[in-house]
Amino acid sequence: MTLVAETVTVNLSGRRVLDGVSMTAQAGTMTLVIGPNGAGKSTLLRTLAGLIAPTRGRVGLSGEDVGRMQARDRAKAIAYLPQSRVVHWPLSIREVVALGRLPHRGGPSGESAPDARAIERALGTLGLSSLAGRSVDQLSGGELARVLLARALAQEARVLIADEPTASLDPAHQVQVFVELQRLAQGGATVVAALHDLSLAARFADQVVVIDGGTCRAAGSPGAVLTETLLTSVFGTRMAIGEVGGVPAIVAGGPSGATP
Amino acid sequence: MSRLRRHPLAILGTVLLVLVGASLLTGPLGVGLPPGVARTPILLEIRLPRTLLALLIGGGLGIAGAALQGYLRNALAEPGLLGATGGAGLGAVIAIHTGASAAVPLALPIGGLAGALVATLAVLGLAAAGRSTAAAAGQHALLISGVAVSTLATALISLALNLSPNPFAAVEMVHWLMGSIADRSLDHVMLAGPAILAGAAVLARLGPDLDALSLGEDAARNLGTDIDRVRWLIIIGTALVVGAATAVAGTIGFVGLIVPHLLRPWVGARPGPLLLASMLGGAVLLLAADIAIRLASPVGELRLGVLTALLGAPFFLWLIVAGPSDQRRGPLP
Numbered sequence: 032m033t034l035v036a037e038t039v040t041v042n043l044s045g046r047r048v049l050d051g052v053s054m055t056a057q058a059g060t061m062t063l064v065i066g067p068n069g070a071g072k073s074t075l076l077r078t079l080a081g082l083i084a085p086t087r088g089r090v091g092l093s094g095e096d097v098g099r100m101q102a103r104d105r106a107k108a109i110a111y112l113p114q115s116r117v118v119h120w121p122l123s124i125r126e127v128v129a130l131g132r133l134p135h136r137g138g139p140s141g142e143s144a145p146d147a148r149a150i151e152r153a154l155g156t157l158g159l160s161s162l163a164g165r166s167v168d169q170l171s172g173g174e175l176a177r178v179l180l181a182r183a184l185a186q187e188a189r190v191l192i193a194d195e196p197t198a199s200l201d202p203a204h205q206v207q208v209f210v211e212l213q214r215l216a217q218g219g220a221t222v223v224a225a226l227h228d229l230s231l232a233a234r235f236a237d238q239v240v241v242i243d244g245g246t247c248r249a250a251g252s253p254g255a256v257l258t259e260t261l262l263t264s265v266f267g268t269r270m271a272i273g274e275v276g277g278v279p280a281i282v283a284g285g286p287s288g289a290t291p
Numbered sequence: 292m293s294r295l296r297r298h299p300l301a302i303l304g305t306v307l308l309v310l311v312g313a314s315l316l317t318g319p320l321g322v323g324l325p326p327g328v329a330r331t332p333i334l335l336e337i338r339l340p341r342t343l344l345a346l347l348i349g350g351g352l353g354i355a356g357a358a359l360q361g362y363l364r365n366a367l368a369e370p371g372l373l374g375a376t377g378g379a380g381l382g383a384v385i386a387i388h389t390g391a392s393a394a395v396p397l398a399l400p401i402g403g404l405a406g407a408l409v410a411t412l413a414v415l416g417l418a419a420a421g422r423s424t425a426a427a428a429g430q431h432a433l434l435i436s437g438v439a440v441s442t443l444a445t446a447l448i449s450l451a452l453n454l455s456p457n458p459f460a461a462v463e464m465v466h467w468l469m470g471s472i473a474d475r476s477l478d479h480v481m482l483a484g485p486a487i488l489a490g491a492a493v494l495a496r497l498g499p500d501l502d503a504l505s506l507g508e509d510a511a512r513n514l515g516t517d518i519d520r521v522r523w524l525i526i527i528g529t530a531l532v533v534g535a536a537t538a539v540a541g542t543i544g545f546v547g548l549i550v551p552h553l554l555r556p557w558v559g560a561r562p563g564p565l566l567l568a569s570m571l572g573g574a575v576l577l578l579a580a581d582i583a584i585r586l587a588s589p590v591g592e593l594r595l596g597v598l599t600a601l602l603g604a605p606f607f608l609w610l611i612v613a614g615p616s617d618q619r620r621g622p623l624p
Contacts, residue, residue, distance in 0.1 A: 082512055106515035113509040119364035120505050120560035130506060133499050134515045182506070186514075 032058050032093045032108065032189045034079060034221050039088035041074055048074045050245040051088070056223050056238070058189070061216040063232045064225040066242035067266055072225040073114055073194050075242060079223060080111035080192045092190065106134030110186035114194040114225075116175050118167045124178050125163040128153050131185030153185035156211055172199045180208060184215075191215060193224040197231070209235045229270075233257050233279035241265055257281065299558045303571035307346075310578045314342040317582050336476065343480045344472040345578040348540050351487040351532035353573020354566050356547025358494040361501035361562030362525045363430065366555075370547040373437040374410040375530040377444030379537035382406020384451045384464050392463075399467070400482050400538040406444075407534025413440050415526060429522055470541035470596020472581060483535040490531025491570060493524050498563030505562065543596045545603025546573050552610055 034056040041049040049071045056062040056079075064072050077083045079090055081097040090097040092108060100108070110131070118127055131153065132146040142150075154160045157177040167175060180196050191212070197205040205228065213235055216222040226232060232239055232253065239256040241248040243265045249256045262270035262281070271282045315338050316323060324330060355370035362368075371377065386392040386402030417436035418429070448468070455461035500521045503511035508518055536543065550572045551565055558568045577595070580602070584593050 077509065080513060082509055102512075102515045102517055106513060109513070111509070111513035113507060113513075115507060115509075117507050118505055119507070120562065122505060122560055126559075126561055127506070130503055130510075130514065133503055136499070179506070179510075182510075 032221055033091075034190055034223065035091045036075070036079060037088050037091065039075070039078055039085045039090065041071075041078055041083055042086045043074065043083075048245055049078065049085075052242070052245070052247045053088075054240050054247060054250055056190075056221050058221045059216060059219050060237035061213055061222040061224070061235060062238045062240060063236035064223065064240045064242060065227070065229060065232050066248075070242045071245040072242050076111070076192050076194050076223065076225055080109050081105050082111065103134055106186070106188075108188055109190040109192060110183040110188040112180055112183040112191075112193040112196055114198070116172070116179055116199075118175070118179075121166045121168040123163065124159055124165050124167060124170075124181075125150065125154070127167055127178050128159075128163075128181045128185050131182040131187075134186065149185050149187050153181040156184060157181045158207075173201060173204055176200055177204065177208070184211075189219070190221040191223070193222075195225055195227070197226060197228065205231060229257065229262070229281035229283075230279055233272075233281055253279070299554070299568050300571065303568060303575060307571055307575050307578070310575060310582065311342055311346070314338065314345065314578055314582055317585050337474075340475050340477050340480050341472055341581065342578070343477075344475055344483070344540060345581045346574045347480070347484055347487045348472065348536040348543060349546060349577025350570040350574040351491055351536050352543065352547040352577070353550040354491050354494050354570035355529040355532045356549075356573070357551040357562065357565045357569035358497060358501065358525060359529055359547070360551050361497075361565070362504065362521065363434070364504060366552060367548070369544075370529050370533045371441065371542075371544070372434065373526060373529055373533075374414045374440035374444065375407045375533040376537050376542060377441040377448075378410020378413075379403040379407040379534050380468055380542055381444040381447050381451075382409070383467060383538065383541070384448050387460055387464050387467065388451045388455060390456070390460075397478060397482060400479060403538025404482075404486070404534060407530060407538060410440050410444060411526065411530035411534065415523075418522075418526070429518065433522060433526070466594070467541050468596075469594040470543040470599075471594045472540050473595075475539060479539045483539040486531045486535035490528045490533075490535070493528035493531070495566055495570070497521060497524060497528075498566055501562035501566075541594075541596055543577070544600045545607070546576055546599055549603050549607060549610075550576055552607070 036052055036054045038051045038053050039049055040047065040051055052075060064075060066072050074083065078085055081090065081100065084098050097105065128150050129142065132142065132149060135146060151160070154163055157180060159177060159181055167178060170178065176196065176199055180193065183191060183193065196212070197208050200208065209231055212222050212224065216237070236253050238250060239253050240250045241256060241261065248265055249261055257272065259270055259272055266283065268283055273280050315334060318333065318338065352370060359368045359370050359372065360366055382405045383399050383403040385406070386399045391402065392399040414433070414436045417439065418433040452461055452464055455464065500511065500516045503514040503516045512518060551569045554565060554568050554572050558565055580598050581595055584595060584598060587593065
């Protein structure tokens with residue numbers, strides 16, 4: 032499924048947060064959204080997920096207006112992982128992941144066999160199977176992040192939108208999560224994620240979208256977009272781009288940390 | 292223990308059936324069937340209405356408390372928070388103040404229902420006017436509106452007491468506000484029953500939406516929950532239950548707050564399954580309390596609302612200080 036934002040403008044509480052942003056996320060690819068704090072990345076992701084109605088413009092999913100979809104149909108098509116990592120009650124890990132199956136159930140009826148399989152798959156993918164009975168209030172921040180991502184995976188939607196899925200994860204788990212997201216994309220899903228780690232963006236993105244001040248500064252392959260000139264201008268500090276062990280590395284601050 | 296964990300609804304249902312039997316067999320003169328010719332009228336006109344009201348009101352307050360705690364994601368929420376309790380109390384006090392309750396049968400509970408309706412409409416209006424686009428604004432506007440309307444109702448109840456036409460009227464108001472289901476008739480059951488059942492039915496269907504809200508509003512909306520619809524149904528459902536309950540029985544506190552608390556360690560913290568369990572648990576608690584009152588004070592002067600508050604408050608403190616760890620954690624928004 033192709034997810035398209037067409038000149039999307041969003042005003043929140045009278046403030047213009049997004050200003051005419053256009054982008055396309057193709058099925059089978061991973062689109063990574065980068066940009067400074069407060070640039071409008073989360074608003075873009077929430078708008079793509081149909082949680083915010085654009086003030087102007089529209090979001091289309093394979094031609095259908097996301098804003099006009101039935102809530103349940105949209106829930107089956109688009110899984111969204113919010114930036115805030117909160118579970119308000121001490122549920123078990125499995126209970127949280129099972130919430131991802133709500134759009135597939137008819138009312139308060141129990142769990143079907145496909146539901147149970149999807150939950151087990153999501154738990155297994157993120158290495159949580161052995162913890163399934165644990166209460167989420169006994170988890171570290173990184174474990175909770177993986178549990179919430181597993182919830183989104185259990186939704187088995189063709190589109191996955193994740194807002195900073197790797198924030199507060201240790202380096203090994205950051206890579207693990209992006210390897211899984213890449214596998215999902217290679218399986219035909221449309222994956223869109225926001226993140227701050229530019230090295231991971233360079234390594235895993237099929238397309239990088241740069242958001243700055245509510246507008247789209249650039250979109251394209253990592254090689255084309257992630258240049259020192261553009262990054263330095265967007266982040267307001269000198270950025271160095273190199274390679275370590277065959278993996279791209281992007282470092283902020285330059286050798287002296289001085290701004291240009 | 293593991294088998295007990297698996298069937299909370301069956302166990303609560305069984306306990307409830309036993310208590311219904313006990314309630315029908317318990318009177319101020321002790322345990323057993325009433326003697327001789329008075330048997331049928333005592334059973335049908337005194338004990339049956341009392342038993343049915345305990346079931347309806349306890350069950351209603353239980354499910355309303357569980358639903359509101361689930362919606363607000365706050366274990367300290369109490370169904371009276373949305374203004375219906377205060378409104379119903381005010382309506383009933385006005386019925387006494389104006390002398391309507393003495394002149395017209397059932398004017399008191401009807402006044403209570405009218406008060407609950409007015410208070411709920413005020414909360415709905417204020418909450419709708421106070422909404423903005425921020426994610427949690429709807430919830431905050433609702434809470435603030437409920438607290439404002441409740442406070443105003445309490446102030447007006449004090450005013451009615453202050454200006455009461457004679458000491459007897461004031462005493463009647465105070466006694467009524469304390470909460471009781473003694474000396475009620477089947478007319479009271481017919482008046483409150485349909486509203487409480489309708490409200491409970493509205494709330495019982497919100498399980499999946501409340502489950503989804505465990506992850507916050509954005510995640511819940513992504514899972515297909517219509518937050519605005521849930522908010523209206525919560526307001527309407529709790530108002531029907533709490534308004535009707537308060538209209539016939541006065542203020543019965545702590546049941547809606549404490550029952551979901553008590554059941555969470557047993558049934559689990561997921562808000563959906565807690566709804567029906569809290570309905571059964573609320574009925575069990577109120578029926579047991581009412582039977583205890585009949586046995587402990589045969590003259591019938593200890594008020595049910597006084598007992599629930601008297602037992603509820605220290606118990607609640609104990610839960611927080613010494614109870615299971617997930618109760619202490621107090622999931623606040």
